[in-house]
Every structure is written in structure tokens, then in C-alpha cells.
Amino acid sequence: AHNHAPWPFLFLLSTLSLTLPLFFAAWLVPGGFAWHKYSGNAPVAPGPIGWPLLGSLPLLGPLAHRKLASLSKSHRASRLMALSFGATPVVVSSHPDTAREILCGAAFSDRPTKVSARLLMFERAIGFAPSGEYWRHLRRIAAGSMFSPRRIAASETLRSAVADGMIDRVRREMEETGMVVLRGVLQKGSLESMVGSVFGRRSLGEVEGKELADMVKEGYELIGSFNLGDYFSLGGLLDLYGVGRRCKHLALRVKALMGKLIEERRTHGEFSKQDDFLSLLLALPKEESLSDSDIIAVLWEMIFRGTDVVAILLEWIMARMVLHPNIQAKAREELDTFVGDRSVQDSDVPKLRYLRAIVKEALRLHPPGPLLSWARLAIQDVHVDKFLIPAGTTAMVNMWAITHDGSIWKDPWAFQPERFFEEDVSILGSDLRLSPFGSGRRVCPGRVLGLTTVHLWLARLIQQCNWTANHPVQLSECLRLSLEMKKPLVCQAVRRDRSR
Numbered sequence: 001a002h003n004h005a006p007w008p009f010l011f012l013l014s015t016l017s018l019t020l021p022l023f024f025a026a027w028l029v030p031g032g033f034a035w036h037k038y039s040g041n042a043p044v045a046p047g048p049i050g051w052p053l054l055g056s057l058p059l060l061g062p063l064a065h066r067k068l069a070s071l072s073k074s075h076r077a078s079r080l081m082a083l084s085f086g087a088t089p090v091v092v093s094s095h096p097d098t099a100r101e102i103l104c105g106a107a108f109s110d111r112p113t114k115v116s117a118r119l120l121m122f123e124r125a126i127g128f129a130p131s132g133e134y135w136r137h138l139r140r141i142a143a144g145s146m147f148s149p150r151r152i153a154a155s156e157t158l159r160s161a162v163a164d165g166m167i168d169r170v171r172r173e174m175e176e177t178g179m180v181v182l183r184g185v186l187q188k189g190s191l192e193s194m195v196g197s198v199f200g201r202r203s204l205g206e207v208e209g210k211e212l213a214d215m216v217k218e219g220y221e222l223i224g225s226f227n228l229g230d231y232f233s234l235g236g237l238l239d240l241y242g243v244g245r246r247c248k249h250l251a252l253r254v255k256a257l258m259g260k261l262i263e264e265r266r267t268h269g270e271f272s273k274q275d276d277f278l279s280l281l282l283a284l285p286k287e288e289s290l291s292d293s294d295i296i297a298v299l300w301e302m303i304f305r306g307t308d309v310v311a312i313l314l315e316w317i318m319a320r321m322v323l324h325p326n327i328q329a330k331a332r333e334e335l336d337t338f339v340g341d342r343s344v345q346d347s348d349v350p351k352l353r354y355l356r357a358i359v360k361e362a363l364r365l366h367p368p369g370p371l372l373s374w375a376r377l378a379i380q381d382v383h384v385d386k387f388l389i390p391a392g393t394t395a396m397v398n399m400w401a402i403t404h405d406g407s408i409w410k411d412p413w414a415f416q417p418e419r420f421f422e423e424d425v426s427i428l429g430s431d432l433r434l435s436p437f438g439s440g441r442r443v444c445p446g447r448v449l450g451l452t453t454v455h456l457w458l459a460r461l462i463q464q465c466n467w468t469a470n471h472p473v474q475l476s477e478c479l480r481l482s483l484e485m486k487k488p489l490v491c492q493a494v495r496r497d498r499s500r
């Protein structure tokens with residue numbers, strides 16, 4: 001009587017025996033299941049199989065650049081590694097040759113959009129606009145105004161005043177607490193300088209400045225946070241972390257503040273006489289002009305991108321200066337020799353070979369964008385290094401892996417600015433062994449402005465003070481949108497007596 005055929009069980013078993021092999025066949029391919037439909041047609045780059053459905057996302061952990069570097073080593077896939085991020089096929093280059101093919105190839109001139117970037121209006125700004133006429137127009141306008149050599153030279157007065165302000169803050173913190181937390185000083189200075197270039201000096205009140213700083217901070221958190229919707233086509237269904245909702249709210253705040261500033265500038269009609277970025281955008285001839293909402297997107301992007309990355313890089317450099325007192329002393333000696341008692345200026349920097357080498361070496365060991373921040377998107381099927389890259393693939397360059405590769409760099413982990421005296425390496429994008437600003441048509445348009453600022457401020461900080469620390473400096477990392485120091489640098493600054 002108990003001998004009923006277990007029909008439901010048999011049914012389940014037969015269904016599974018049919019579907020499981022299909023499932024495993026789709027999943028167990030190099031690079032994981034986003035690659036299964038391509039694996040028959042052409043060679044796919046080697047890479048980890050990863051998890052079902054999620055692909056390699058769970059493998060990455062908090063320091064994705066390090067994990068990706070070790071994965072590409074263990075899969076012998078430095079030139080190109082295939083992965084799945086959810087259903088999205090991904091390739092990662094950890095080699096200068098394939099990095100050049102990706103960054104400079106016409107097939108990779110778009111970026112995959114993150115939901116958060118779209119909601120924060122960045123699709124209408126330079127960074128995420130698809131590489132069509134609008135994007136070219138924006139890059140041209142920015143190159144001719146915000147980033148032109150003339151504008152960069154004109155902003156020296158501002159950058160110099162901000163440097164004085166920072167030194168002043170350092171002195172006050174030393175007097176009040178006996179130590180300096182440089183991050184706060186640098187972030188404040190960096191924002192002041194960016195706001196000055198974009199809106200003109202003294203255009204923002206204390207309250208508005210604070211509001212803008214808060215908005216940049218919140219934007220960083222939102223763009224840096226992981227959002228499942230970026231890797232699965234689930235429409236608006238998945239907003240587990242509330243990122244979408246917060247982005248929309250932030251975009252409203254940005255529009256309100258920037259809209260007000262634009263309106264004020266228009267009604268005062270002073271823009272034709274000023275040469276901050278906002279005034280230049282408002283003064284564009286009719287056929288080139290941008291709508292107000294596009295102006296807001298572009299201004300917001302400049303503040304957002306230009307502020308943190310400069311502060312983050314300088315904090316790393318100063319950590320190295322405290323950690324290597326002999327290198328700091330050499331940089332100071334160079335300043336004393338070539339500049340003497342007066343304050344260092346932009347025009348001195350070409351003579352300061354050692355100082356420039358320090359900045360290069362810091363960009364090598366601590367690239368603010370170890371994965372070049374925002375990836376590229378294959379807009380058509382293309383081959384890289386004989387491997388097929390289907391349209392829609394996310395392509396990343398692990399610059400951190402390249403700059404730490406012992407077959408490219410001698411003693412890759414050592415901080416040795418002198419290495420650039422033996423062989424000078426350009427960092428502006430032509431040499432893919434060290435391209436912290438990316439390369440190709442989407443290379444960072446702010447790289448000269450960023451470097452000019454970092455050189456001047458670093459020179460001032462070293463010229464004016466001796467820097468030491470009571471506690472060992474910790475170089476541990478935290479990867480958000482940029483690669484930051486996990487523990488803020490706490491140091492001591494002693495003003496130098498330069499009247500000798």
C-alpha cells in the first residue's frame with residue numbers, strides 16, 4: 001500500500017537532469033556565465049568562472065584592484081582577463097599593450113553608465129556623455145576655457161592664496177592641538193580652489209560653500225556605492241540600498257543651488273567681464289550655447305571631479321614625505337637652491353625636477369584611480385589581443401597592477417623618485433606603463449590643472465614647514481570612487497625659519 005510511485009520526485013529529478021547540465025554548461029566557461037554565448041565562436045580570454053548569476057562580483061572584496069591583480073596573475077591573464085559581473089561580460093587589462101588598445105581604441109570610447117551617474121546628471125556632462133557630437137562639443141568648450149593654458153596660468157593667484165590659507169590652517173591646528181589632520185585642510189583648500197575656478201572668487205557665501213561640500217561628499221558616497229541595478233537589467237525594481245532615491249534627492253539639491261547661482265550671475269550681467277567657468281559658459285555665442293540644465297551638469301561635474309582627487313593625491317604624497325624624511329629633505333634642498341626665500345610659484349616648477357619625480361612616484365604607487373575610476377564600454381564587437389570582445393562588454397584597465405608589476409618596474413614596491421632620472425616616463429597618457437589619468441580621446445581633461453595644483457601646493461607645504469609624525473604612518477588603502485588612505489594622516493608641522 002505504501003508503494004506509490006513518487007511522481008513529483010521523479011518529475012523533479014528528470015527536470016533537473018535536463019536543466020542542470022545546461023546550467024553548468026553556461027556557467028562553467030572561462031570568465032563565467034556572461035561569456036557562455038561567445039565561448040563557441042572565438043577564443044575568450046582566460047578568467048575565473050565565479051559564482052552562478054553573480055559571476056565574479058562576490059570575489060572582488062573591498063580592494064578590487066588588488067584582487068583583480070592577483071586573479072589575473074593566477075589565471076595567467078595579465079594581458080586580458082574575462083569576468084562576469086552579474087550578466088555583464090567584463091574584460092580587465094593589466095598590461096600596457098592591451099591597456100593602449102582599450103583606452104585608445106575607437107570601439108571603447110563610451111562608458112558603461114551607472115544608474116547613480118545617470119541620476120546625478122553626469123550623462124549630460126563630459127564624463128558619461130556618449131562619444132558623439134555633444135560630448136565633443138563639451139570637451140572643446142572645456143579645453144578652450146577651464147583647462148586652457150591661459151586659464152590655468154590666470155588661476156595661479158587663486159591657487160596661491162588658497163595655499164597660504166592652508167598653511168595658516170596648519171599653523172592654527174598645531175597651536176590648538178599639537179597635530180594636523182591634513183585631510184580636512186586639503187579637502188577644504190581643494191574645494192575652495194575649484195569653486196573659485198568655476199564660479200569666481202568670493203561668489204559663494206559660507207553657507208553655500210558648506211552645502212556644496214556636503215553635496216560633493218554625498219555624491220561620492222552614492223557613486224562609489226555598489227548598486228545591483230548596474231549589472232542586472234531589472235529596471236527600477238531593485239534599489240536595495242536606496243541609492244536611486246538618494247541620488248534623485250541630491251540631484252534636486254544640486255539643481256536648486258546651481259540654478260540660483262546661474263540666475264544671479266545672469267541678472268547681474270557681469271559675466272562678460274569675468275573669466276570663471278560659469279561666466280565663460282554664459283558668454284558662449286548662441287550657436288554654441290548650452291541649456292541651463294546642461295550648464296548645471298557640467299559645473300557640478302567639474303566641482304565633483306576636481307575637488308577630492310587632488311586632496312586625496314596630496315594626502316598620499318605627504319604621507320610619503322613623512323615616511324621618508326630623507327626624500328622630504330632633498331625636495332626642500334632643491335626648493336632652497338632654485339627658489340630661495342621667496343614663495344615658490346608655478347613658473348619655478350619646471351626647475352624642480354626632484355619634486356616632479358616625487359609626484360610621479362606617488363601617482364605610480366598610489367594612483368587615485370587604480371582601475372581608472374570609470375570604465376569603458378565596447379560599442380561594437382572588437383578584438384583585443386586575438387580575443388573577441390562583444391559589444392556591450394565593460395572594459396577596465398588595472399593601472400595599479402601595471403604600476404606594481406615587477407617585470408615593468410624595478411623594485412615596484414619601493415618609493416624611489418630617482419627612478420625617473422634614469423628613464424623619464426610621461427604621465428599624461430602617452431606611456432601606458434604609467435597613465436594615472438587614462439589615455440586616448442577620453443583621457444582626463446583636467447590632468448594639467450590637477451598636476452599644476454598638486455605641484456604648487458606640495459612645494460609650498462615643504463618649503464614652509466618640516467613634516468614629521470609621532471605615530472607610524474599607515475599606508476593601508478580604502479577604495480571608494482578613488483583610492484584613499486584608510487587612516488587619515490596625522491602629522492606635525494614645524495614652521496621653518498626662512499629668514500636665515
Ligand code: HEM
Pocket residue numbers: 103126127128139301302303305306307309310313368369372373374375436437438439440441442443444445446447449450451
Ligand atoms: C590628480 C588628479 C586627477 C586624476 C588622477 C584624474 C584621473 C582621471 C582618470 C583616470 C580619468 C579616466 C580617463 C580615461 O577613461 O581614459 C579621468 C577622467 C576625467 N577627469 Fe580626471 N583626474 C584628475 C583631476 C581632474 C580634475 C582636476 C578635473 C576637473 C576639474 C578632472 C575631470 C575629469 C573629467 C571631466 C573626466 C572625464 C573625461 C571624459 O570622459 O571624456 N579630473 N580623470
